[in-house]
Amino acid sequence: MNQILSAIKNLPxxxxxxxxxxxxxGFGLAVSAVLIGExxxxxxxxxxFPGHERTYTINEDVVQNGQYNEWSQTSGAIAPxxxxxxxxxxAATRYSFMLSDVKTTVDGRxxxxxxxxxxxxxxxxxxxxxxxxxxxxxxxxxxxxxxxSRSMADRIGGNVVGKAFELRDYDFKLIxxxxxxxxxxxxxxxxxxxxxxxxxxNKYLDFEITDRWVGGDRFSSYIxxxxxxxxxxxxxxxxKMMAQHSDYAEAEKAGVKFNYTFTQVTEDYTSNPQIKxxxxxxxxxxxxxxxxxxxxxxxxxxxxxxxxxxxxAVRKCFGGGRRTxxxxxxxxxxxxxxIGILLAAxxxxxxxxxxxxxxxxxVSTMLFSxxxxxxxxxxxxxxxxxxxxxxYIYNKVPVTAAFRGVHEAxxxxxxxxxxxxxxxxxxxxxxxxxxxxxxxxxxxxDMGYDYSRLAVVTLDKAPVNQMQQAVTSxxxxxxxxxxxxAYTLPIGWHSGNxxxxxxxxxxxxxxxxxxxxxxxxxxxxxxKVVEGRNFTEPAxxxxxxxxxxxxxxxRFHTTTHKQGSVVGQHICVSEHTDSLHxxxxxxxxxxxxxxxxxxxRELRPSVLFHDNNDAQYILAKFTDLTPDNLxxxxxxxxxxxxxRDVKVMPYSDLVxxxxxxxxxxxxxxxxxxxxxxxxxxxxxxxxxxxxxxRRRKEIAIRKxxxxxxxxxxxxxxxxxxxxxxxxxxxxxxxxxxxxxxWLQLFADRIALSPLLFLAVGLVVLAIxxxxxxxxxxxxxxxxxxxxxxxx
Numbered sequence: 001m002n003q004i005l006s007a008i009k010n011l012p013x014x015x016x017x018x019x020x021x022x023x024x025x026g027f028g029l030a031v032s033a034v035l036i037g038e039x040x041x042x043x044x045x046x047x048x049f050p051g052h053e054r055t056y057t058i059n060e061d062v063v064q065n066g067q068y069n070e071w072s073q074t075s076g077a078i079a080p081x082x083x084x085x086x087x088x089x090x091a092a093t094r095y096s097f098m099l100s101d102v103k104t105t106v107d108g109r110x111x112x113x114x115x116x117x118x119x120x121x122x123x124x125x126x127x128x129x130x131x132x133x134x135x136x137x138x139x140x141x142x143x144x145x146x147x148x149s150r151s152m153a154d155r156i157g158g159n160v161v162g163k164a165f166e167l168r169d170y171d172f173k174l175i176x177x178x179x180x181x182x183x184x185x186x187x188x189x190x191x192x193x194x195x196x197x198x199x200x201x202n203k204y205l206d207f208e209i210t211d212r213w214v215g216g217d218r219f220s221s222y223i224x225x226x227x228x229x230x231x232x233x234x235x236x237x238x239x240k241m242m243a244q245h246s247d248y249a250e251a252e253k254a255g256v257k258f259n260y261t262f263t264q265v266t267e268d269y270t271s272n273p274q275i276k277x278x279x280x281x282x283x284x285x286x287x288x289x290x291x292x293x294x295x296x297x298x299x300x301x302x303x304x305x306x307x308x309x310x311x312x313a314v315r316k317c318f319g320g321g322r323r324t325x326x327x328x329x330x331x332x333x334x335x336x337x338x339i340g341i342l343l344a345a346x347x348x349x350x351x352x353x354x355x356x357x358x359x360x361x362x363v364s365t366m367l368f369s370x371x372x373x374x375x376x377x378x379x380x381x382x383x384x385x386x387x388x389x390x391x392y393i394y395n396k397v398p399v400t401a402a403f404r405g406v407h408e409a410x411x412x413x414x415x416x417x418x419x420x421x422x423x424x425x426x427x428x429x430x431x432x433x434x435x436x437x438x439x440x441x442x443x444x445x446d447m448g449y450d451y452s453r454l455a456v457v458t459l460d461k462a463p464v465n466q467m468q469q470a471v472t473s474x475x476x477x478x479x480x481x482x483x484x485x486a487y488t489l490p491i492g493w494h495s496g497n498x499x500x501x502x503x504x505x506x507x508x509x510x511x512x513x514x515x516x517x518x519x520x521x522x523x524x525x526x527x528k529v530v531e532g533r534n535f536t537e538p539a540x541x542x543x544x545x546x547x548x549x550x551x552x553x554x555r556f557h558t559t560t561h562k563q564g565s566v567v568g569q570h571i572c573v574s575e576h577t578d579s580l581h582x583x584x585x586x587x588x589x590x591x592x593x594x595x596x597x598x599x600x601r602e603l604r605p606s607v608l609f610h611d612n613n614d615a616q617y618i619l620a621k622f623t624d625l626t627p628d629n630l631x632x633x634x635x636x637x638x639x640x641x642x643x644r645d646v647k648v649m650p651y652s653d654l655v656x657x658x659x660x661x662x663x664x665x666x667x668x669x670x671x672x673x674x675x676x677x678x679x680x681x682x683x684x685x686x687x688x689x690x691x692x693x694r695r696r697k698e699i700a701i702r703k704x705x706x707x708x709x710x711x712x713x714x715x716x717x718x719x720x721x722x723x724x725x726x727x728x729x730x731x732x733x734x735x736x737x738x739x740x741x742w743l744q745l746f747a748d749r750i751a752l753s754p755l756l757f758l759a760v761g762l763v764v765l766a767i768x769x770x771x772x773x774x775x776x777x778x779x780x781x782x783x784x785x786x787x788x789x790x791x
Contacts, residue, residue, distance in 0.1 A: 003331040010332070011339075017300050017686060021336050024300075024679045025382070026343025028293025031675045033344060033375055035286035035668070037366030038359050039279050040374070041186055045269040048184045049128055051224055054090075056231060056262040058082070058221040063257040064498075064507055065559050070261070071217060072268070076198075076210040078260060079221035080120070085244075086237045088229035093126045094219040095119035098201050102194075103168040103460065103645075106156050113165070116146075116174075116194045118201035120210075124180065126222050127189060132179040134161040139177025143199040147178040152193040165194070169461045172203070185361040188220075188269065213247040214258070222265065231262050255506045274599060274745050278665065281742055285428075285672050292424040292676050294382055295417045296683040297336075301386050312394040322395045329394070330387030337383050358664030418687050419727040421680035422768065426731025427738070428673035430760045434739040434752070435666045441750050443656050448593035449490065450526030451651040453481075453625040456489065457618035457637065460645035464613045471518075473640050474620050479629045481622065485518035485615035490525075490595050491654060494602055500572035501560065502583045508559040511552065512595055512604040513575070516611035522547075522590060524621050532567035532588030535610035545610055546573065546584040550592045552605035573607060584609070594748075597658040601747035625650055665742075681771055688720075688775035716776050717769055724768050728761045735760075 011018050046052060060074045076094060083092035099116040121140040132150050139145045146165070153160045165174040174196055183189040198210045209216040225231065238260045242248045248258055269275060312325060348355065352363050359366065459470055467485065474483045488494060494512035501508070519537045522529060531553075535545055548556075553566050562569070570583040577583065595602035622629055634648040656663075699712055736757060743749040 003327050004335060006328070007332040007335040011335070018336065020682050020686065021297055021300050022339050022343060024293060024296050024682055025337060025340030026347060027675045028289055028296075028679060029340055029375070029379070030344035030347040031672050032286045032290045032293070032378075033348065033367060034355060034359065034363075035282050035289070035672070036374055037363075037372075039282050039286065041359075041361055041366050042275055042279050043270060045186045046188060046265050048186055051090075052266055053264070054225045054227070054229075055126060055265040056223050056225070057265055057268045058223065059261045059263060060217055061259040061261055065255050065509060067509065069510070072220070073217050074219055074221045074260065075212045075214060075217045076219050077213045079219070079223060080122075081213070081241050081245075082223060082234070082237060082260075085241055086223075086234055088225055088233045090224045090226045091122055091125040092221075092223045093120055093122040094221040095123060095195070096201060096219045098196065098204065099170075101460070102165075102170075104165040105168070106160075106163055106165055109156075111155065111165075113152075113194050115192055116196060117192050118196050118198050120198050123195065126224050127183070127187070129180040129183065132181060133159065134176070134178030136178040136180055140195070140197045141199075142177065142197055143203055144172055144174055144196070145177045145200070146174040146194050146196040147180055148176055148195075149182045149193040150179055151182050153179045170204070172200075174200070185365050213245045214251050223262075234262065251507075253505065255508070274661075277741060277745055278661070281665075281738060282668070284738065285669070288424050288427060289672055289676055290378060292421050292679050294378075294385070295420050296679045297382060297386055298389065299417045299421075299683050300686050301333075301390055325394050326387065326391040329391040330383065333383045333386035336386070337379050341379065358660075358667055415723050418683060419723050421676075421683050422724045422727035422764065423731040423734070424676045425673075425680045426728045426761060426764050427735045428669065428676045429764060430732055430735035430757055431739055431742075432666075432669045432673045433756055433760055434735075434743070434750070435662075435669050437750050437756070438743060438746065439659065439662055439666050442598045442659055442662065442746060442748060443652075445594070445598065445748050447490065448527070448591060451655070453622045454524075454651040455620045455622060455625060455630060455633070456649050456651050456654060457620060457633070458616070458645075458647045458649075459618070459637070459641060461616075462641065462644050466641055466644070467615060467618065468612075469640060470618055470637055473636055474618065474633060477633060477636065479623045480620050480633070482520055482524045483618065483620050484521045484524050485516075485612060486521060486617045486619055487515035487517070487615050489617060489651075489654070490514075490593055491597060491658060494595060494604075494606070496604065497574045497576070499556070500574070500577075502570050502572060509555050510604060511573070512602045512606040513573070514595075514606055514608050516609045516614040518610075518612045518615060521608075521619070524619060527593060528591045529588050530591050531565065532586070534588060536587070537610075544576075544581040544584045545587040546571065546576075547588045547590055547608045547610075548586055549590060549606045552607065553589055555605050576609065598746045598748045599659070599661070619651075620648075677767075681767070684768060684771050685775050688716075688772050713773055713776065717772060720768060720772050721765070724765060728764050731764075732757045732761050 049055075057072060058074050058078055060071045060078075062069045062071065074094070076096075079092040079094040083089040095117050096119075097115065098118045100114065102113040102116055104111050104113060119140055121137045123140060124136050132153065134147070136147050139147050148156075148160065156163065160176050160179060163176050165176070167173060174194070183192065202208050202210055209218070223234075225234070242258065251258060263271065270279075315324065315328075348363055348367070355363055457470065457474070459467060462470070471483050471485065474480055494514060496510045497513045498507040499509055499511060500506065519535075521527075522534055529547075530550060532547075535547065548566065556566055556569075557563060566586050567588065569586045571586060572583050590608070593606075595606060620633065630648050630650070634646050637646045637648070638644075702712060702715075736752065739752060743752070
């Protein structure tokens with residue numbers, strides 16, 4: 001304890017650079033803690049419940065006209081069907097998204113429900129949560145019943161069982177039958193506060209979907225095996241189940257073959273290429289930064305060794321043994337690390353709001369998880385190395401040698417440590433340059449349509465007549481050029497439908513359905529018609545016209561073996577064919593546009609239908625898209641529809657929002673890069689100061705013999721460049737490899753340029769040389785007599 005108190009008292013002591021040690025440790029540990037916490041969180045996703053290692057996601061494999069696809073969602077009957085014929089299955093469940101952004105009231109008080117899912121009564125058998133109120137299983141068996149999370153129940157207050165959600169935009173209400181503990185952050189079910197029963201979704205859709213064997217594949221389906229069973233036991237039962245139901249034979253006649261595979265639920269998330277790559281890169285960044293932090297700490301500690309030899313010799317003279325020396329050094333290291341940890345904690349919680357905007361869970365959830373032991377081990381390692389290595393050196397040097405004066409004969413270990421720091425800075429700055437260029441590329445890419453000056457208007461599920469009133473109102477504004485409507489946006493998610501020919505049950509291929517657009521959509525979006533014509537306007541309900549993409553034409557020719565123009569062809573599109581409209585007529589072909597984001601590019605052909613009365617979005621082209629004009633448009637619509645939540649957003653903002661994960665990685669790289677740069681510069685300043693002081697008599701003799709300041713600077717710069725150039729080259733190669741791996745996540749990506757990496761390398765070298773010159777200036781320009789008067 002005395003040694004620890006002594007270490008605390010010695011913190012302000014000059015010459016030991018304790019402030020630099022603590023600052024470097026604090027910043028390095030803070031950034032590393034966030035990176036390690038995020039990686040651990042991602043890698044332990046869906047491991048929160050008992051039996052997770054025996055729980056599997058059911059995947060649907062489909063071969064359609066020779067084209068293979070794997071989907072993570074299935075039809076509703078699959079999970080219970082497998083359980084019924086498989087004694088190895090302990091429990092099975094399925095659930096589906098149902099509603100989002102639901103405006104509702106409970107006892108007259110307004111609430112907004114972000115998402116409502118529908119699940120069967122076995123959901124909590126597979127994903128167990130404690131029951132807070134009511135009966136969860138029974139509630140999920142009854143139509144128009146629901147269960148809610150504890151956080152939602154707390155918002156409502158009191159005993160909520162028996163109360164009802166009065167849904168504003170739907171003709172039914174949901175009766176609360178139970179309350180469950182919230183799902184944890186590392187669960188795919190986290191954030192779902194209201195779960196209704198499967199019978200409810202059938203009534204909501206007005207047709208049965210929950211017990212289909214083929215079609216309606218919107219369900220996330222899961223099974224949990226009994227202890228001792230393996231998934232291989234289940235595979236023969238898949239064929240057995242399919243053989244028992246004629247739906248599969250009929251589908252095969254139509255050219256579609258089904259199969260079902262299984263993915264362990266813990267791997268369902270971590271096997272995603274984007275998650276896997278990002279975790280790999282963040283782990284590497286954390287390791288690089290921690291190595292830089294530890295190396296810099298040791299560099300400063302070891303730089304103090306020569307200046308403290310006499311102090312340790314005096315302690316030996318007064319009876320201090322080997323254990324005493326080790327105790328002093330380990331105590332100092334312990335104090336430095338402890339204060340560094342406190343500084344890291346202060347930094348993290350001071351920047352908590354900013355950090356949580358870029359990570360997957362609250363800071364407290366990540367840092368106080370089981371992954372914190374990793375950081376604990378790293379801190380213990382720093383304490384041990386920072387105390388044991390100098391302690392060993394002090395104990396090894398005899399007292400007489402210490403009093404005669406010990407000179408540092410070797411500096412190779414310093415050069416190695418410093419080169420590691422140069423390498424780290426080069427990697428981080430190079431990677432930052434690539435990430436910045438790629439982020440700019442995806443947020444400003446040519447998507448095949450013009451979204452400049454375009455705003456998107458949402459009216460909170462407004463009915464058709466209110467949507468039409470809003471369109472008319474917007475057209476009256478002088479700063480708006482064009483207005484149209486759309487059911488989906490090109491950057492959004494697209495449902496799939498199948499293509500048939502009239503009188504032919506063969507499913508030829510699957511398309512991305514953009515559903516309906518209003519009058520003038522193609523003109524407003526700047527989408528070129530390459531063949532045929534635009535829709536007949538205004539929309540006529542007796543017409544059933546469809547426009548198709550260029551890629552649709554290629555797929556149509558390949559699968560149907562029909563050649564020539566597709567304009568005028570009759571096709572059947574599932575979900576758009578009924579007794580009144582047995583087929584749709586292709587009226588035109590539009591140029592392919594980018595659908596989805598560059599991270600999740602939609603590769604299927606697409607189609608458009610025409611209907612002014614079927615839309616979720618209003619698209620408005622402004623003459624000048626300023627915040628003031630956006631606000632004026634919003635206020636006018638709010639006056640027209642005071643009961644609706646009106647949002648008017650630039651389309652470009654929606655494009656940028658698609659790349660929040662990329663922006664988070666960009667900011668993480670920036671912070672890590674700046675931290676690594678600061679740590680490296682402190683190390684370089686310390687090395688330069690120590691090196692110049694060590695060689696000050698040599699420099700003085702050179703000046704006496706006629707060497708100019710320029711000659712001295714050239715000598716010092718040459719020495720540091722011999723060290724830094726190889727480190728920078730290795731850093732550039734390593735950053736190229738990392739950047740190439742990261743860029744594979746994007747459908748549209750920049751080409752890596754050697755010139756970019758060369759520029760970064762030159763910048764790093766320029767920084768190194770500049771710091772070296774500034775640090776050495778005082779000694780180089782001093783009177784040599786000051787350093788030679790003792791000789």
